[in-house]
Amino acid sequence: xxxxxxxxxxxxxxxxxxxxxxxxxxxxxxxxxxxxxxxxxxxxxxxxxxxxxxxxxxxxxxxxxxxxxxxxxxxxxxxxxxxxxxxxxxxxxxxxxxxxxxxxxxxxxxxxxxxxxxxxxxxxxxxxxxxxxxxxxxxxxxxxxxxxxxxxxxxxxxxxxxxxxxxxxxxxxxxxxxxxxxxxxxxxxxxxxxxxxxxxxxxxxxxxxxxxxxxxxxxxxxxxxxxxxxxxxxxxxxxxxxxxxxxxxxxxxxxxxxxxxxxxxxxxxxxxxxxxxxxxxxxxxxxxxxxxxxxxxx
Amino acid sequence: xxxxxxxxxxxxxxxxxxxxxxxxxxxxxxxxxxxxxxxxxxxxxxxxxxxxxxxxxxxxxxxxxxxxxxxxxxxxxxxxxxxxxxxxxxxxxxxxxxxxxxxxxxxxxxxxxxxxxxxxxxxxxxxxxxxxxxxxxxxxxxxxxxxxxxxxxxxxxxxxxxxxxxxxxxxxxxxxxxxxxxxxxxxxxxxxxxxxxxxxxxxxxxxxxxxxxxxxxxxxxxxxxxxxxxxxxxxxxxxxxxxxxxxxxxxxxxxxxxxxxxxxxxxxxxxxxxxxxxxxxxxxxxxxxxxxxxxxxxxxxxxxxxxxxxxxxxxxxxxxxxxxxxxxxxxxxxxxxxxxxxxxxxxxxxxxxxxxxxxxxxxxxxxxxxxxxxxxxxxxxxx
Numbered sequence: 129x130x131x132x133x134x135x136x137x138x139x140x141x142x143x144x145x146x147x148x149x150x151x152x153x154x155x156x157x158x159x160x161x162x163x164x165x166x167x168x169x170x171x172x173x174x175x176x177x178x179x180x181x182x183x184x185x186x187x188x189x190x191x192x193x194x195x196x197x198x199x200x201x202x203x204x205x206x207x208x209x210x211x212x213x214x215x216x217x218x219x220x221x222x223x224x225x226x227x228x229x230x231x232x233x234x235x236x237x238x239x240x241x242x243x244x245x246x247x248x249x250x251x252x253x254x255x256x257x258x259x260x261x262x263x264x265x266x267x268x269x270x271x272x273x274x275x276x277x278x279x280x281x282x283x284x285x286x287x288x289x290x291x292x293x294x295x296x297x298x299x300x301x302x303x304x305x306x307x308x309x310x311x312x313x314x315x316x317x318x319x320x321x322x323x324x325x326x327x328x329x330x331x332x333x334x335x336x337x338x339x340x341x342x343x344x345x346x347x348x349x350x351x352x353x354x355x356x357x358x359x360x361x362x363x364x365x366x367x368x369x370x371x372x373x374x375x376x377x378x379x380x381x382x383x384x385x386x387x388x389x390x391x392x393x394x395x396x397x398x399x400x401x402x403x404x405x406x407x408x409x410x411x412x413x414x415x416x417x418x419x420x421x422x423x424x425x426x
Numbered sequence: 427x428x429x430x431x432x433x434x435x436x437x438x439x440x441x442x443x444x445x446x447x448x449x450x451x452x453x454x455x456x457x458x459x460x461x462x463x464x465x466x467x468x469x470x471x472x473x474x475x476x477x478x479x480x481x482x483x484x485x486x487x488x489x490x491x492x493x494x495x496x497x498x499x500x501x502x503x504x505x506x507x508x509x510x511x512x513x514x515x516x517x518x519x520x521x522x523x524x525x526x527x528x529x530x531x532x533x534x535x536x537x538x539x540x541x542x543x544x545x546x547x548x549x550x551x552x553x554x555x556x557x558x559x560x561x562x563x564x565x566x567x568x569x570x571x572x573x574x575x576x577x578x579x580x581x582x583x584x585x586x587x588x589x590x591x592x593x594x595x596x597x598x599x600x601x602x603x604x605x606x607x608x609x610x611x612x613x614x615x616x617x618x619x620x621x622x623x624x625x626x627x628x629x630x631x632x633x634x635x636x637x638x639x640x641x642x643x644x645x646x647x648x649x650x651x652x653x654x655x656x657x658x659x660x661x662x663x664x665x666x667x668x669x670x671x672x673x674x675x676x677x678x679x680x681x682x683x684x685x686x687x688x689x690x691x692x693x694x695x696x697x698x699x700x701x702x703x704x705x706x707x708x709x710x711x712x713x714x715x716x717x718x719x720x721x722x723x724x725x726x727x728x729x730x731x732x733x734x735x736x737x738x739x740x741x742x743x744x745x746x747x748x749x750x751x752x753x754x755x756x757x758x759x760x761x762x763x764x765x766x767x768x769x770x771x772x773x774x775x776x777x778x779x780x781x782x783x784x785x786x787x788x789x790x791x792x793x794x795x796x797x798x799x800x801x802x803x804x805x806x807x808x809x
Contacts, residue, residue: 159552166549171563174625178570180589181578192587196596239473246470258471265478267674267737269682271706272726273485275492275719280485296485299477329459330466359571361685362706366714376573383577384692390581397574404569412562419565419626420633 178401185395192390208395215385215392217371218399221378228293228374229357235298236353237346244307245338249315250330259308265301274366281367292367293374297357303349310345311338348418351411358404375400486730493723500717511724521725523700524708525732527612531687531704532680534616536673539624543672544665546628548657551635561632564625575618576689583614583690605691611702618686627672634668635661674740681733682706705729 183198184191186205191198212218246252247259277296278287286292315338323333339346364374370381382388382396408415493511496504515521546564554560567575582589583604591601604614638661646656684706687696695711696703703711705725713722 159554163549163552163554167554167560167563170546170549170625171560173621174563174566177578177582177621178566180582184581192581192584192592194592197589197592239477242470243474246467250467250470252464252467255467258475262474265482267678267734268482268486269678269730269733270482270486271682272730273482273489275713275723275726276485276488277481278713279492279719296481298481299474301478301482304474330462334470355569359573361571361573361688362710366710376571379573379577380689380692383580383689390584390587393577394581397577401570401574404571408562408566408569412565413558415568416558416561416565416629419629420636 178398181394182398185391185393185398188391189389204391205395208392209399211389211392212382212396212399216378216381216396217373218375218378218396221373221375222403224290224373225358225375228290229354231294232297232357233350233354235294236300236303237350239299240303240307240349241339241342241346242334243304245311245334245342247304247308248311249317249320249338262301262304266305270296271362274363277363278366287367288369288372290368290372290374293360293364296363297360300353303353306349307342307345311342314341314345347414348421351407351415351418354407355404375403489723489726489730492719493721493727495720497720497723498717499713499719504720507720511720512728515721515724515728520700520703520708521705521728524696524703524705527608527687527696527700527702528681528683528704528706531612531615531619531683531702532677534612535619535623535680536676538616539620539627539676540669540672542620542624543627543631544662544669546624547631547635548661550628550632551661561629564628566625567622568626570622572618572622572685573689575622576686579614579618579621579686580690583617605697606699606701608701611690611697615683615686615690615702618690619680619683623676627676630672631665631668634665638664670740670743674737677736677740678733681729681736684710 180197182205183201185208187198187202188204191202243262247255247262281287281292319337320333323337328336359376360374361376361380364377365380368374368377370377373381379396379400382393494506494508496507496511498504550557550560550564570578583591585591585601585603585605588604591604594601602610604610642660643656646660651659683704687702687704687707688710690702691697694700695715696707700708706729709722709725709729712718712725
């Protein structure tokens with residue numbers, strides 16, 4: 129298709145009606161080198177800081193003294209990574225982060241799909257009022273309630289436990305809103321009516337009609353919830369201790385050690401980026417379409 | 427609970443049930459079914475509201491209660507002091523300093539970011555080769571966590587051996603004191619935020635650009651508008667609501683910035699002279715270093731009010747702008763569509779069919795029918 133649009137107008141330029149010409153020359157025209165060099169600049173500014181960190185993380189401290197940054201990695205990466213493992217409980221932190229983010233993701237998906245389905249497709253008293261409440265709470269910075277949350281966790285003796293990180297984010301107003309917006313268009317009312325006629329009860333209708341229809345949105349919501357839980361820093365920093373950290377708080381210990389070796393810090397930053405980088409390579413397309421759909425729907 | 431509701435209909439519907447005994451269960455079944463229909467929605471939304479009340483709403487409200495007491499982090503609740511914590515905070519120059527830093531970093535990160543995101547989105551909104559690759563490349567920083575971003579850029583902006591200062595020195599320029607001076611430190615922190623979020627916002631704006639009906643672009647091109655003209659007269663006005671959405675999200679997040687300034691100088695809480703201490707960082711210091719929960723709660727509530735006020739202003743602004751703009755844009759696009767239809771009528775059937783064959787984004791009804799379908803299918807198209 130792309131080749132066609134490029135070649136066709138040159139052949140029959142004279143004979144084409146004005147309308148077609150405008151189409152080919154105006155909107156669908158292949159962009160020139162300027163566009164691609166701009167894109168190259170964007171790509172470099174995205175990727176270079178990461179590459180630089182990897183290069184520096186694979187050398188030793190002396191590399192920071194050179195005026196021009198070295199372009200190729202040295203041979204010290206695994207040695208530095210070993211130092212990271214000696215300084216912080218990396219694998220424990222990684223396991224904690226995976227566990228915390230997974231539980232939060234499953235919980236948010238489950239409760240958001242249930243509530244989103246009810247708001248989108250079921251009729252009940254007070255529905256619109258409750259929905260307005262959900263939308264209003266989306267804009268409320270619940271993060272600012274950390275002081276009472278901390279007091280509660282301390283009273284319960286949960287500080288230092290990963291449960292204390294999980295519980296405050298088991299539900300999000302955004303998740304409910306997102307699922308509602310998706311399901312309201314995607315499930316035809318006739319289908320629900322038919323299920324009801326066939327004698328299906330509410331929960332089996334939910335299970336057999338709503339959940340299959342909601343699956344794409346559930347994947348996107350899950351991806352974003354996982355990312356948010358994974359990157360959270362303030363609350364784990366407050367409620368966990370250095371002995372039982374998440375990946376983010378463990379990493380920050382590298383930075384705040386008494387004698388900071390920056391090549392080790394950067395090797396740690398790279399190690400911590402790898403899990404999400406893998407996720408990005410696998411699910412990057414979904415992430416992009418999720419962001420773009422959210423923009424159109426939200 | 428729901429599982430007990432499940433079962434009866436399934437059992438009743440089994441064909442083996444004798445008629446005589448079925449009579450009583452049927453009425454029971456109906457009653458259960460009616461209850462099922464009435465109550466189920468509440469069971470579905472209840473987990474969200476209950477959990478949200480416990481972990482979201484209660485802490486926020488209880489923060490206000492704490493702020494009314496003298497409350498030491500370890501010793502616990504003290505005397506009731508009324509609004510004394512609030513007056514103390516409002517008279518605290520460190521609080522105003524933190525507010526200044528927060529707002530300064532917020533502006534330094536939001537405005538350049540928005541401009542860059544619009545430019546990137548406009549570049550991406552073309553008939554590109556390897557479209558997915560370019561989109562992924564600008565989203566790459568988003569998967570680097572803020573902690574890692576802060577660690578990387580703390581080194582890039584290092585004062586002695588940082589990447590940027592090394593290069594500056596090699597050109598014979600004086601190194602910049604990225605951490606010790608106020609404005610450079612704000613720029614450094616804003617850069618961390620910008621690096622991570624610009625691509626993300628560019629994709630949101632790109633989606634908005636692509637949902638502009640193609641008909642409008644086509645007829646504008648026919649009227650002789652070049653790409654630049656079309657960008658300023660069509661694209662920019664139509665993405666304005668999305669831009670405001672981006673600004674609102676940036677506001678809520680930006681006023682709570684913590685990770686980047688916390689890790690930019692891990693030894694102090696926001697710089698040796700608090701030159702980049704943000705409000706949440708000050709709150710954190712107040713609660714967990716100065717052990718004053720009462721005052722920290724007052725800070726939390728003041729910040730909360732500030733965010734709500736910012737949000738309301740944004741909302742009201744966006745509503746008035748969006749409606750005014752929407753009306754203008756709609757009128758313009760209506761005029762364009764009308765002109766296009768007239769032209770099509772003149773050209774007759776031939777041009778009409780040619781158009782519907784050529785344009786991949788507009789489904790069967792053809793371009794003259796309505797702008798909506800093209801907007802919704804734009805997502806999957808190859809533009």
